Amino acid sequence: MISSELLTRMIRAGAGEEPADVVIKNVRMLDVISGTVTHTDIAIVAGRIVGTYGYYNGKQLIEGDNRYAVPGFIDTHLHIESSLVTPFEFDRCVLPHGVTTALCDPHEIANVLGTDGIRYFLDSAERTIMDIRVNLSSCVPATPFETAGAQIEVDDLLAFRDHPKVLGLAEVMNFPGVLAGDPGMIAKLVAFQDGHIDGHAPLLSDKALNGYIAAGIRTDHEATTAVEAREKLQKGMAILIREGSVSKDLEALAEILDENTSAYVALCTDDRNPLDIAEEGHLDSSIRRLIARGRPLHHVYRAASHSAARIFGLTDRGLIAPGHRADIALLDDLKTCQVAQVISNGRLVEDELFEARKPVPAVGLASMKAKKVTPDTFIVPPNPRQNETPVIAVKPGLILTYRENAVLEISDRGTLPDLDNDVIKIAVIERHGKNGNIARSFCKGYGLKRGAIASSVGHDSHNITVVGVTDEDMALAVNRLIELGGGFTVADTGKVTAELALPLAGLMSLLPFEQVSEKLHTMRDAAFDLGCTLPEPFLQVAFMALPVIPHLKMTDRGLFDVDRFDFVK
């Protein structure tokens, strides 16, 4: 609680009767309400803005150099794990892009480590410079058709509900469960009726959508067309325009953001990898592109800040105004959202700030509990219906997959790949020490001529997924992955040619984000060397096992027909 003495100091400093703690001098401040730009100082006491539209004295001065000042951006839905770095490195990487608040769902780590993973994120969130808030993962595991590392029930979530960094219940992906009245799902919804409940309802419409929203679910980041988004807006949902590394909805949804809707629209990244952050940016990139597409400038900035804050009940932020948290981005240019400096909770964001954070010990360093494999592990027994061997077909840039049938040759080592038709092997290996499941099949679209690619990132249960041309290289890639404690590996003709260790739960690196970004370049090159024709080889491998995305996927329990929502017989 704020003390009387401090509140009095805030009032007096705002009134100009004593110096503020920090004054940002000489900025051109954008009013996200009216759209006007005004030259002013911004006075701050103890992280709270106390004065605008005036010139102030302060103990510490930050020269604004006539830059544009806008409220710090709020990423309204993301999985930090997808950045492949720790929350601390995410903080250091993304805060300089103006993102002062991130509402994350630790869904990936929770699928591996359960509540220990959630606790690690909460511990980290208490020490990051940006304000990381946590929505509690609502669907772990995502489906009953796969083996995750943990199962999270309502009582597990309730233990965290009153944590100061917890916001509410994270994306309710299990919309079939909501509509069917699944008791575990309903119990979680009941427990968070008085708080925030985040949605996730791709393509849901009409009365089914009404039923879903009637459960108290208030947001959606899965709309992929303007028509879908408009129906959700009409029905009271806030729309979080997503622009991730895989799912890119900004082009399709840009048209929905205008003067009428800006109070009900916010931005998010969901899953964004460090290469994209380095090359394109983060929410700054979304803002830039929305403005370039003709969306009204101050409404774009409003959606990125104050609308997001209000949608999620964060009443203390989102405006550059007295009484608000001093989260501010200083821009060289408004239209192109060129972030020059960032103020987070009243502090100028510099290297020293990050260095001073008290470290949080890594968790889940022994999460790779799979046993070593041999080439024989990957023998695919002959299909009784040889002419109809199902093959998972992937397309560049899509996490959707398609079912094809292939006629494959059979040898004494079972069914063989068919390189002439780009058909290679795929296997998913349970790695949480639960049952040792191994599923094997075929996929096409990777373009591999040699070798194998393995990943311990495998949405959402994060078992090991490996694709490859030879059983030997598949075994090599997997065994090295297990030695690394998780990550990505590339094997080529008996040699591991590239590797990125992700030892934190098999999902995140312990390295600085710059090194991870650099290594990802090397990794890609190694995959391209094998003949891979997909621009994002590792992301595509990581989504092969996600049984909630159509049409044909493979979990550790076998080939899964998403359309029928059951295993392939």
Place this chain on the structure above:
Amino acid sequence: MISSELLTRMIRAGAGEEPADVVIKNVRMLDVISGTVTHTDIAIVAGRIVGTYGYYNGKQLIEGDNRYAVPGFIDTHLHIESSLVTPFEFDRCVLPHGVTTALCDPHEIANVLGTDGIRYFLDSAERTIMDIRVNLSSCVPATPFETAGAQIEVDDLLAFRDHPKVLGLAEVMNFPGVLAGDPGMIAKLVAFQDGHIDGHAPLLSDKALNGYIAAGIRTDHEATTAVEAREKLQKGMAILIREGSVSKDLEALAEILDENTSAYVALCTDDRNPLDIAEEGHLDSSIRRLIARGRPLHHVYRAASHSAARIFGLTDRGLIAPGHRADIALLDDLKTCQVAQVISNGRLVEDELFEARKPVPAVGLASMKAKKVTPDTFIVPPNPRQNETPVIAVKPGLILTYRENAVLEISDRGTLPDLDNDVIKIAVIERHGKNGNIARSFCKGYGLKRGAIASSVGHDSHNITVVGVTDEDMALAVNRLIELGGGFTVADTGKVTAELALPLAGLMSLLPFEQVSEKLHTMRDAAFDLGCTLPEPFLQVAFMALPVIPHLKMTDRGLFDVDRFDFVK
């Protein structure tokens, strides 16, 4: 807490898989986000909307007759006491105007009865059909220059903070106290930092305004010009456009409400008497007039509903959408806001609903603790500076007063009125049993040729205020007022010619609002019979003792120079 069974029923009914509890059939629903109007049913379960944009079956059907459906209106700041009726009668009077939520500040009754008055309002709020929420009175008494019935400190407020009907801290009128760091005021602000704090800062601007807002104060209903309102908006305050019986700001502020600002603007009445409600309406009247002045229609309705809800953190209401409270107004016409029917928390508003409320016993029935007076009570001793006797000059329709000086004749009964110059006597009599203070002086502008008018409504301490031509009629009016337990009286040449009893704390009638409204007509006529030239005689008497309104006022402690903020020497 909602049960799993009920939530499941809401989801299923929304999805159209079982009948809803209530379905409003065939309405033209206004989307306050996009402005579109669509023909639909509205399905409701247990007071929550579960389905829109579709046709539904229900156990109870309300025929919408193709009327327009809009979200119920939210009065964001008012003193129910100013309606002169109980909260129950206010409910019955105002809910049919479409006002489904009222955020009240029981400041008047709190000045008479202290926390007992607040508790009476909270008890009533738990039983009204409309949702009455209470902001806790922050400034009782309003100033130290008057004798109120009670003094409320931070600990008194904290006892109520977690009551389900309590929203936050009510209008912080004592802005000089905020800026001066008054410890009692600061303590109240500190106690409500995590909740809502309502503002009241007439004419405050520049850095002083910054200091006030830095205290965490988020709204203002005292802006009287567009320039003033725009500065407050720029500094992050929400503007509550007020249209009361005395203070009427809608004409001046209409221009600020547009597509840019509607998320930050709401409506309120502050003080509105039952005559105005009967003759012009309530928030429906404000909506009608804003639209008539060319404000964009759906943004006006948005300000009156969802924007208000968001500004005050009422996340469960303000849209006609699944998951929201079923507070709906059905209109015959959108442009003129002709309210035909109202649905409150899923129930059609009809007489039986009000009749079924479990009564709340009246409180403060013995609040008139003043001793009877005699004509000699009103003798004004000769002013040593006879040529400069200060006189409070009133103007029709203004609560502002002006100081004039008069030369008055002196007899053996002290200084005398001067009817040729419209100068009559005024007295304020402490009535809370605290000290028996009586202050006497002169006023002009009433036009009285005979008799006297007395009132126990006397903002904000609610002592007895009496104005009159003869000492005898003043004594008669006051003594009858004491017998009535408070109210308004008119005496004419030795006879009480009209009276309205307000026995509940000397502020509110126990009669139905229709009778109060009728009696007010009779009261006014009786005042006009005395020669009164003010259209609102009783309201003007009731504001003679309010020492925070410029320029010259009189409390029970004497004549008060508001500009110097001290008593007249």
